[in-house]
Amino acid sequence: MKLLILDRDGVINYDSDAYIKSLEEWIPLPGAVEAIARLSKAGWTVAVATNQSGLARGYYDPATLDAMHNRLRQLVAEQGGQLGLIVHCPHGPEDGCNCRKPKPGLLQQIATHYRVALTGLWFVGDSTGDLQAAQAVDCQPVLVKTGKGERTLDKPLPSGTLVFDDLAAVAEHLLH
């Protein structure tokens, strides 16, 4: 199964140090929706694994998060593609959950849903925690330079991390 797992903020849409707190603040990065649609039309399943501690912090509610994800699905569908499962961690850093990246719980949820092994699956993120979550379950860590990616590049990366400019470049590589 051609399954690609993506982080959300900083990979699919612009991120903000003030969190993405409303549908109006949720703005796709250039080429990101088109990249997801291209992959989908080429037979890839694209899933999303995202930390959303803004829920625990009270910055926005689940309905707002759903509105963002419905907008993403709608935009991908308008390009003729289909977005797969989106899973999120609603917890805060102090909650001790098993799903907040860098823990790999979100990736494991996706693998269970699709009944596939995680080994070697590409997980594309912009933060160190994304790469560490991938490494924890033997996924291929992939860093994009969008979002916090440039800052992440300044820190040590898990061995074997692949680096691309953006999600469009990841799609081009996978589809070339």
Ligand SMILES: O=P(O)(O)OC[C@@H](O)[C@H]1O[C@@H](OP(=O)(O)O)[C@@H](O)[C@@H](O)[C@@H]1O
């Ligand atoms: O990149 P993904 O996982 O899709 O989502 C990240 C967001 O949940 C937020 O995660 C926060 O980290 P803390 O949760 O406060 O440590 C900050 O990095 C925010 O800038 C960011 O918008």
Ligand SMILES: [Mg+2]
């Ligand atoms: Mg991110």
Ligand SMILES: [Zn+2]
């Ligand atoms: Zn969690």
